[in-house]
Amino acid sequence: MTDFGLILSGLGRKSFRTALLAFAIFIAFLIYTVLGAFRVSLETAGDASSETRLAVSNRINFTEPLPLAYLNRIQQVEGVKDVSYSMWFGGFFQEERNFLLAFAVEPDSYTRIYRDLNIPEDQRQAFVNSRDGLLVGRQTAERFGWTLGQQIPISSNIWRRRDGSNTWPVVIRAIYDGSDTQGAVAVYINYEYFDEARAFANDTVGNFNVQTVSPDVNDAVIRAIDSQFSNSRAETETVTEAAFQAAFIDQQGNLGLIILGVTGAAFSTVLLIVGNAMVGAVRERTGEIAVMKTLGFSSGRIGRIVVGETLLLSFIGGGLGLLIGWILLTGGRELLGGFSPFFGTLRFSPAVLWPALGFMLVLGGVTGLVPAWNAMRVNVITAFRRI
Amino acid sequence: MSEQALIELTNVAKTYRRGGETLSIFSDLNLTIPAGDFVAVMGPSGSGKTTLLNMLGGLDRPSSGTIMFDGAPIERLSENQLSAWRAANVGFIFQFYNLMPTMSAARNVELPLLLTSLSGRDRRERVRTALEIVGLADRMGHRPKELSGGQQQRVAIARAIVADPKLILADEPTGDLDRVTAQEILEMLQLLNRELGKTIVMVTHDPAAAKYAKRELHLDKGTFEERLT
Ligand SMILES: Nc1ncnc2c1ncn2[C@@H]1O[C@H](COP(=O)(O)OP(=O)(O)OP(=O)(O)O)[C@@H](O)[C@H]1O
Ligand SMILES: [Mg+2]
Numbered sequence: 001m002t003d004f005g006l007i008l009s010g011l012g013r014k015s016f017r018t019a020l021l022a023f024a025i026f027i028a029f030l031i032y033t034v035l036g037a038f039r040v041s042l043e044t045a046g047d048a049s050s051e052t053r054l055a056v057s058n059r060i061n062f063t064e065p066l067p068l069a070y071l072n073r074i075q076q077v078e079g080v081k082d083v084s085y086s087m088w089f090g091g092f093f094q095e096e097r098n099f100l101l102a103f104a105v106e107p108d109s110y111t112r113i114y115r116d117l118n119i120p121e122d123q124r125q126a127f128v129n130s131r132d133g134l135l136v137g138r139q140t141a142e143r144f145g146w147t148l149g150q151q152i153p154i155s156s157n158i159w160r161r162r163d164g165s166n167t168w169p170v171v172i173r174a175i176y177d178g179s180d181t182q183g184a185v186a187v188y189i190n191y192e193y194f195d196e197a198r199a200f201a202n203d204t205v206g207n208f209n210v211q212t213v214s215p216d217v218n219d220a221v222i223r224a225i226d227s228q229f230s231n232s233r234a235e236t237e238t239v240t241e242a243a244f245q246a247a248f249i250d251q252q253g254n255l256g257l258i259i260l261g262v263t264g265a266a267f268s269t270v271l272l273i274v275g276n277a278m279v280g281a282v283r284e285r286t287g288e289i290a291v292m293k294t295l296g297f298s299s300g301r302i303g304r305i306v307v308g309e310t311l312l313l314s315f316i317g318g319g320l321g322l323l324i325g326w327i328l329l330t331g332g333r334e335l336l337g338g339f340s341p342f343f344g345t346l347r348f349s350p351a352v353l354w355p356a357l358g359f360m361l362v363l364g365g366v367t368g369l370v371p372a373w374n375a376m377r378v379n380v381i382t383a384f385r386r387i
Numbered sequence: 388m389s390e391q392a393l394i395e396l397t398n399v400a401k402t403y404r405r406g407g408e409t410l411s412i413f414s415d416l417n418l419t420i421p422a423g424d425f426v427a428v429m430g431p432s433g434s435g436k437t438t439l440l441n442m443l444g445g446l447d448r449p450s451s452g453t454i455m456f457d458g459a460p461i462e463r464l465s466e467n468q469l470s471a472w473r474a475a476n477v478g479f480i481f482q483f484y485n486l487m488p489t490m491s492a493a494r495n496v497e498l499p500l501l502l503t504s505l506s507g508r509d510r511r512e513r514v515r516t517a518l519e520i521v522g523l524a525d526r527m528g529h530r531p532k533e534l535s536g537g538q539q540q541r542v543a544i545a546r547a548i549v550a551d552p553k554l555i556l557a558d559e560p561t562g563d564l565d566r567v568t569a570q571e572i573l574e575m576l577q578l579l580n581r582e583l584g585k586t587i588v589m590v591t592h593d594p595a596a597a598k599y600a601k602r603e604l605h606l607d608k609g610t611f612e613e614r615l616t
Contacts, residue, residue, distance in 0.1 A: 002501070288485075291487070294446060296472075296499065380446050381446060
């Protein structure tokens with residue numbers, strides 16, 4: 001047995017209480033990890049490349065299509081630098097459960113606007129120049145073991161081809177790595193190749209993807225586009241990508257503050273719970289501590305053992321919180337990453353990890369302080385008189 | 388005297404201050420305990436027996452006077468020095484055993500050895516030997532709750548001797564035991580004194596228990612009265 005053995009035996013004295021305390025710490029760190037990832041994503045969401053991007057969709061509902069013919073008129077709006085378009089493909093690979101986050105896009109303009117997909121230039125060219133090319137996110141390529149040049153069938157649960165099948169054979173021409181603002185999950189097929197074969201709704205798109213010359217003109221461009229098509233067959237609704245990503249938030253700063261508040265409240269609560277419980281735990285052990293002092297354990301060593309207990313507790317609970325948080329984030333990103341690019345950016349970053357280790361140290365140290373001080377002050381003579 | 392004095396108290400006084408009053412327990416206590424002695428300390432409740440043991444064990448300090456242990460004064464040591472001194476020189480046996488409830492007998496006995504530089508292997512060997520001496524080698528893995536009172540006290544004795552201290556201090560070690568078990572414990576203390584040469588100071592209320600010692604000291608009103616057994 002060593003001092004570590006004494007620490008374990010101290011924590012093991014009431015294992016149910018220890019488990020509850022570890023659970024409380026676990027919850028605090030889980031909240032921290034998940035909300036922390038949201039915060040990091042929000043802070044990086046509005047960076048340069050996406051601030052000039054707008055999404056144009058049908059006013060009725062973003063699932064309703066828009067005529068491709070709008071392209072020309074949007075291109076002519078002042079302040080518009082580039083326009084592309086995309087259509088939801090509803091894809092899967094071989095079986096329906098192999099869900100693909102797939103879009104049909106105009107390859108050249110789309111990859112110009114979404115530079116932050118990070119496609120190697122030669123592969124980008126290969127995708128743009130091939131009719132049946134497929135652009136694949138690294139995560140999805142790895143998931144299915146796809147490689148460049150491989151021919152695969154991708155199927156749609158929405159669209160049918162004129163020949164009656166629902167499968168488009170494609171060749172993988174490019175694999176992108178994504179970035180802080182883009183996941184690496186979605187796959188993109190050439191709109192033209194898709195559109196010429198589909199049996200209905202030809203020459204329509206789901207969204208126009210607009211790039212403006214500067215974020216300053218966004219509002220003007222939004223107004224110009226939407227007024228252009230008011231009173232027409234399909235009215236449009238244009239929003240910034242940032243707004244689209246965090247439609248539920250008006251001010252990102254406020255959400256950041258709320259997250260900070262929630263995390264702070266969780267930590268203060270846990271600090272009080274654990275600190276208080278450990279003070280009680282040490283009080284229960286007064287007699288045992290007096291015996292140890294009698295045997296010749298110094299006050300300093302006893303104090304260190306008590307702090308060792310709170311540190312160990314903090315690292316067990318905190319470590320579990322990080323682990324489960326990481327699993328949730330990874331799973332959540334894969335499940336939701338495609339529906340909104342925002343979820344695709346959620347990850348377990350060092351910006352979350354390092355402070356977490358610091359918090360564990362602080363939590364363990366601070367909650368150990370008072371109980372350790374009390375343990376060090378246990379007076380052997382009076383302790384035995386009380387026994 | 389041919390034997391060397393292990394403990395020597397000279398003009399020891401002890402007062403407690405409570406509120407404005409001062410309570411004097413001893414005013415001028417003198418006592419010599421030679422190495423290898425087995426002393427029973429008796430006396431009425433409140434006469435200061437436990438206070439005396441605490442001072443001998445370096446848990447409490449005299450208000451004045453000196454306590455020499457093996458030729459060196461201990462009352463001037465710092466708290467940390469006293470801790471180290473206790474770990475090396477004194478074994479304690481209590482009335483209510485005071486074992487660690489969450490630890491096995493072996494781990495309880497091992498505790499004082501954590502204050503030495505012995506390797507894990509040497510520690511285990513010493514623990515086994517100590518438990519063999521008290522006849523509990525087959526109960527190493529038992530928790531205090533799984534042992535009888537007498538067995539717990541024997542584990543406590545093993546803990547008191549495992550680091551091989553010169554002095555053993557016992558405060559009413561049989562106070563919580565029935566007569567037969569008490570006799571076993573007292574015989575064990577006698578054996579430690581006789582065979583291992585441990586110097587023992589034992590506080591007891593029981594005249595029959597005191598008979599096991601080599602001599603009896605009666606503490607009353609701050610002074611000793613000695614009776615040889
Ligand atoms: N910390 C203290 N503060 C004040 N008075 C104390 C303190 N410790 C002991 N006393 C007093 O000193 C006296 C001697 O106490 P002590 O415990 O040494 O007696 P004792 O002989 O061991 O008694 P008993 O046989 O009941 O165990 C008692 O009157 C006690 O109240
Ligand atoms: Mg007493």
